[in-house]
Every structure is written in structure tokens, then in C-alpha cells.
Amino acid sequence: MAKQVDYLIIGQGLAGSLLGWELMQAGCRIHLIDNQKENASQVAAGLINPITGMRLVKQADIETLLPCAQQTYHRLGQFFGQDFYIAKDMLRIVRNQKELHTFQQRSQNKAYLDYLVPELQIPPTSLHAPLGTIRQKKTGYLLTLKLLNCLKDFFQQKQCYQASQFDYQALQLNSGIRYQNITAKKIIFCEGYQAIANPWFKYLPFQLAKGEILTLTATSPLPDAIFNYGRWLIPLNRLQLRTGATFEPHQLDALPSTQGKQQLLEALIHIMPSLNTAHLIKHQAGIRPTTLDKAPFIGLHPQYDNVAIFNGFGAKGSLQIPFYSRHFTQYLRKQSPLIATVDCQRYANSKAPPA
Secondary structure (H helix, E strand, O other), X not given: OOEEEEEEEEOOOHHHHHHHHHHHHOOOOEEEEEOOOOOHHHHOOOEEOOEEOOOOEEOOOHHHHHHHHHHHHHHHHHHHXXXXXXXXXXXXXXXXXHHHHHHHHHOOOHHHOOOEOOOOEOOOOOOOOOOOEEEEOOOEEEOHHXXXXXXXXXXXXXXXXXXXXXXXXXXXXXXXXXEOOEEEEEEEEOOHHHHHHOOOOOOOOEOOEEEEEEEEEOOOOOOOOEEEOOOEEEEOOOOEEEEEXXXXXXXXXXXXXXXXXXXXXXXXXXXXXXXXXXXXEEEEEEEEOOEOOOOOEEEEOOOOOOEEEEEOOHHHHHHHHHHHHHHHHHHHOOOOOOOOOOEHHHXXXXXXXXX
16 A cells, blocks of 8 residues: 655654654644664764854854744654753863953853853862853753654554665656655655765765764762863763764764764863763764755755755754754645745755766
8 A cells, every 4th residue: 555645754763753753743644764874863862052263153043943943842852751851051171361252242241141151160179270151041952862862662653663774776756756655745864964865865966974982980970060171071971971072074984983082082082081981881973964055955955845954953953953953844735935045945055966
């Protein structure tokens, strides 16, 4: 028997999962196919940080993105009876005089007062921070893997989840979408870095980067804050922590490396020497689907209006995906136009899309 749906979604990372959830909340019928290979979402720390970089720049559209993310994760938490988003202040270690000067300027800017405590903080005694620390507000992290597992179970219960490798050659586009025994109005690719092999969207300028993360157990209690020191440290409980992430744009495999582990451990022990006795319990790697202009790829293929993409969120997925899932759902249901800066057709003329 053929199964008829509105949207066939390929990929169950955070993008595919949250988009599928939003579409279902809007009354749409979906079917989701995932190859069950470890993706960047499963490895990601889910860090949400409104103020980033050496220049302490406020994330564009943070006043829109952050409330939507918080609301979405709270709503999902209520539905599943679990907490997925952990709000926690971040202590940023001041690394040099230039960064200190930038902070002093930002702390006098009213636009930053919701996100930065204007006075330097005295660091915990266990922290090596001779120039002090900056306390950032409205930061936190998403328990991404926990959320993905809950959504996978939900999709399975609704009989709209299929674990299999998607075969591009088997997709039929004439007179609607047909794949195996499934017919759909549109197919939406949410494949993460695997989109570079997608015959309809491989022309888009992805700039992939490998990232590695460590999970460790400390021998003494950890301070109750996220730390930012060029890398980051997230305390998962009194003794367990995650730290990351490396950025490697050339060695694009999902294999943990000795070099990546050493980089992370050296940076960690430098700022918190007591962690030199911490026990490594997990070392993971993933490939971020970052893009040339740092904006995601969302929208319809230039030639096929029943083929779409929802991808390219990179390291900011946990912040951006909730809003854009809702926005894309509204677009697909013809309730609002697509925001031009994320529309994948901004690159429609860069290379000839496949026929």
C-alpha cells in the first residue's frame, strides 16, 4: 500500500527533527527517513551563547532567535516530561588586554546589558584567570542527544519514521514526489554535511569543518558555570564535564584524533590545572555543515519546486533551528514569505543546478 504524506524529510538530526515536529504541530503529515549514522547533532554540545568571538559581538536577531528557542525547548520538555534546555551563566576568561578593552566598551552599550554583567568577576579559586572573568547571561546548553532520542521515539510511535539509507536514484520527481511506497507533496533534505553528495543541492557552497569534543570525569567538584576560554567547558553535574571544540576544515572525517584530544586537554588544564587528573570517558568527532556566508540554506530548488533543503546551521543550530523550523513551516503552508538572507536560491546562479 502506498503511503501518502505532505512532506518527506530526509535526516533526523536537530534540523530534520524540529522541522518534522513543527510540521506535525501544524497538522501536516510527514514521513522521516534517517540512515542512523552518527551526525553532528548527536555529538554537538548544544551551546547557546548570544555574545561570541574575540570582539564580543551580539548574535544577529538574538532577540528573535533566543525566545523562540527557549519556548520551543520548554514546550518539548512539557510534552515529554523531561528537561532538555539547561540555562546556565557563562564565565568568559579574559585572555588579553585587547579583549578587556572590548569588554569595557561593550559594558557601556545598553544593547548588551541583557547579556553581559558590566563588572569584571572574581574567578573561582580553581580557575587560572589573572585578568578576571566576564559573566555572560542568557546562556545555556541543549541536551541534544536526549531530545533527538525522544523525538525519534515519538516519530516511531506515530509510524512516520524509517531507518534506512536514502537512495537518490530511487527518487521520482515527475508528477509529484514518489520514493519506494511513499508519495509526498515535497521532499525536504535535512542531511547535514552529507548534502555535499546530494545531486540537487551539492552546488551550494558548504564549508564543512570537523569538530571534536571530550567528556571527562573530574576528581573534585566543578564550579557551577559554563566556561569560555577560546574553547568551552560545560559542567554536566558536580563531577562530569564536556569540553570542546576543535575546528578542522581540512581533515573531514568523523574520527576522533590524538591531535584533537591533546589540543582540548592542554587548553582545559591551562585554565583549570586541577583537571589534569580528570578521567577521559568519551571522545567524539562530527562534521559541522557550515556555509560560505554563515547563513543556513533553506527553501526550494531553483528548478524543482517540490524539492527543498533545510540545512547549513553549523555550530549555531540549537539557537537557530527552532525559529527557522517555525518560519519554514509557515512558508511551506503559504502563510509568510521566506527570509531572503537564508533562501537557498541566493546561490541559484552561482552554478548551474542539476537538471
